[in-house]
Amino acid sequence: MILPVVKYGHPRLRQKGARIETVTADIRRLIADMFETMNASKGIGLAAQQVGQALQLTVLDLRVVTERPSTLEQNGQPADVNDFMPLVLINPEVQAVGEPVAGPEGCLSFPEIYAEISRPETVDVKALNEKGQPIEFRCGGLLARAVQHETDHLNGILFIDRMDRKTKAELRDELDELQATTKAALAADRKK
Numbered sequence: 001m002i003l004p005v006v007k008y009g010h011p012r013l014r015q016k017g018a019r020i021e022t023v024t025a026d027i028r029r030l031i032a033d034m035f036e037t038m039n040a041s042k043g044i045g046l047a048a049q050q051v052g053q054a055l056q057l058t059v060l061d062l063r064v065v066t067e068r069p070s071t072l073e074q075n076g077q078p079a080d081v082n083d084f085m086p087l088v089l090i091n092p093e094v095q096a097v098g099e100p101v102a103g104p105e106g107c108l109s110f111p112e113i114y115a116e117i118s119r120p121e122t123v124d125v126k127a128l129n130e131k132g133q134p135i136e137f138r139c140g141g142l143l144a145r146a147v148q149h150e151t152d153h154l155n156g157i158l159f160i161d162r163m164d165r166k167t168k169a170e171l172r173d174e175l176d177e178l179q180a181t182t183k184a185a186l187a188a189d190r191k192k
Contacts, residue, residue, distance in 0.1 A: 003037045003051040005108045008158070008175065009182030012049050013109055017056040017154040020090050023132040027057070031088055031130055034059045043108045045146045047153030050109050058150035061086040062143055068103075070143035071122075074136070081143055089135075090128040094151045097138065098122030103145055105159050113174055117162045119148050 006012055020027060030053060038046040044062050048055040062070055063085045070081045098121035106114045122140040125147055129135050139147060149159060160168060160175065168175075 001033045001036065002040045003033050005037065005041060005046075005050050006052055007109050007111070007178060007182045008160075009179035010052075010109075010186065012052050012054060013153070013158060014156045015049060015054040016156045017048055017054050019056050020128070023090070023128070023130065027055075027090075028130065030055075030057070031059060035061070035086055038108075041108050044142075045150040046108065047150045049153050049156070056091040056154050058089050058092065058154060059086060060089070060143070060146055060150065062146060065142060068142040071140040072143060073138040079137070081139075084137070088130040089125070089147070089150070090130075090132070092125060092127035092147070092151050092154070094147060095124040096120035096122075097124055098140065098144070103142075105145065105149060107149070107159050109158070110160070110175075110178065113171060113178070115159070115163050115167045115171065117145075117149075117159055118164075119145055119162070123147060 030048070034046050034051060037051060038059060038061065044065060045058060045060040048057040063082055072079045072081045072084060100118045101121045102116045102118045104114055105117045121144060122138060123144045124138050126134070126136050152158065
């Protein structure tokens with residue numbers, strides 16, 4: 001089922017997600033719905049907060065992106081990123097390994113808003129997969145950027161929080177308009 005993606009201004013986007021202790025039937029259904037929603041929105045990552053759920057859960061699938069490479073290592077050995085897609089991360093822990101590099105980012109909760117964001121180029125990731133089994137890997141390139149972007153969401157951090165002051169100032173009118181539209185829609189829903 002395609003779920004509505006909440007937009008900037010919705011309070012759920014600022015809410016830290018609760019840890020998932022057991023992968024239940026409801027969690028498996030949410031994972032399936034999140035993949036369907038992400039694919040319908042032409043995204044490469046989606047956090048539970050973006051569909052109104054404050055949980056430590058994100059889904060990623062970078063197979064559609066060919067012009068921005070990713071790397072992945074498991075147990076110190078290079079691996080094919082596509083073999084790990086689609087990817088589910090539950091309760092992810094991300095540790096920066098590489099130096100920060102700037103790169104373009106967008107977000108389904110910020111339609112048509114893009115900016116250069118500086119993030120570590122390589123990260124180590126520990127999480128549970130969709131079966132509740134532990135997974136560990138090191139990744140770089142676009143996958144590292146996407147993992148960090150989505151993990152930020154799980155902690156109530158948005159990519160605009162990572163923008164430099166100048167970029168955020170340039171986008172201020174668009175951000176204010178999006179936030180006002182979202183808040184007006186929430187207020188209208190409460191009156192129903």
